[in-house]
Amino acid sequence: MTRLKAASESASAATQYLELDDRKIAYRVVGVGKPLVLFNRFRGVLDTWDPQFIDSLAGHGFQVFTFDYSGLGLSSGDKSYNPPALVKDARQLILGLGLENVAIGGWSLGGIVAQIYLAMFGAEVSHVVLLGTTPPGTLVKPAEQLFYDTAAKPGVDLEQFTTIFFEPADEASRAASRRSLDRIGLRSEDRSPDVDAEWAISQIGHTPRNPAFPSDDVLQALKHTTVPILHLGGDHDIIFPVENWYALNGALPTLHVITYPRAGHGPHHQYPLAAAAQIAAFVQATPLI
Template sequence: MALLKTDCAKNVYYEDYGSGSTAVLLIHGWGMSCRAWDNTLPALLAAGKRVVLIDHRGCGQSDKDFADMGILAIAGDVVRLVGELGLESVVLNGWSLGGAVAVEAADQLGERCSGLVLTCGASPIYVQKPDFPAGGTAEDMAGTLAALTADRVSFLAGLAQAVCAKDVGEPIERWMWQVFCSASPMASASLAQLAPLDQRAQLAALSMPILSFVGSADVFVDPEICRWVGQNNANARVVEYEGVGHAPFIEVSEDYNRDLLSFLADNA
């Protein structure tokens, strides 16, 4: 079991497949774990990539009792892990809230980050801003956090059923629910940080190649947010899947893996 000792002496779980100084680092979404990438990992390994996966603080097999479970703290763990593994070049792929983590980590890594992938990424914003009407509302976020507190297990069951727009079957929905439930209840602190999040200037200024995956039927991250990336960074391009929800790597895994590997062929 591979563990990264963080700056607060608690442990973050990670997996490291392959060898070499270049890797693809996969960052899961809120409340999930690195198991979210189980349809992606085999394809990357078959293509000869070194792959690193990390569990957020409070999620998966990482310690559950972190005092700080914020986006900046998780991004700091990613940067620390890149250093611990001696990676000279890394492509970061962040799903959902993991997209916000990946943007922050990419900014900190600078030239060591050779590419950035945002998979239905909650970046540059998640909650509407006065000059950016896409996304949810502050009231939506407050309601979500209140529902998590009032009846966490039932709320997470509904969440798992809504992740995918395509019919992926009850076993996958039940699996996602179980993974959500394994996260610490205190991981809601990470989710709450999406409300004030505004990475527009940061994301627009990144100089590495960027790929933004969009699900046109995504009910969690407004597709307009993901499209914004391609419209506001000259190094970015967008791949959109019609009728797909928040998890294209599950809903259309073959298409997703093909498009991800095409991007990686030039950048990893």
């Protein structure tokens, strides 16, 4: 049974800091139970996760850790979107907090980081949860230019949020977008600053690439891992189409794929309760092979 609460723990969780020799990493913890460390998306910070999704995970018995990458949000140090640098942040946080038997999850860019982490440190990871991300290698369906044009705009407004993370053509999805953005705005103090849009888009370019994630080493790791992997995606993701995961059907021995209808790049924000419940069921039902 879940332990869902009327008030949002996530929206009021204290910001803590892991002090390292050259920088500090800002993080928050919600819940008790199995550790689940979530890696953030492009332009994501501590306060861009939907509190209802985080709280729901905690309600299913996870101790959920979110954090800001170095130099972004409330973390200090040099900022970078180079995936190995982001893996280093995640690795130092997990080791620094002494987490064991840990599940990791990553949204979008964070999903790429999670796959690299699995390839490098898979023996220390129990499960991998991927949210609206891309597999390595050549894609059967590349991104839409609409993502790059929209993601390059500074700030965050409802129309931009809906275009990127939801399905603008669907009335129910648009309504879910409004609710999610309202929940994200619940926290009034100690908010993590937004990532500069101009800097961020300069790191990934202004047009789609194929492959988006060129790493044969990681693809081979996914093909031979015994760690259970779950991908949650929307049926119309304008940056990382879910079709690219289905194209790998039969090639990845531990991959589970769930696709949400009339949804975009943030399916866990449109369906936060369902996503949390399905992640919990996946972790509970899939021990290491």
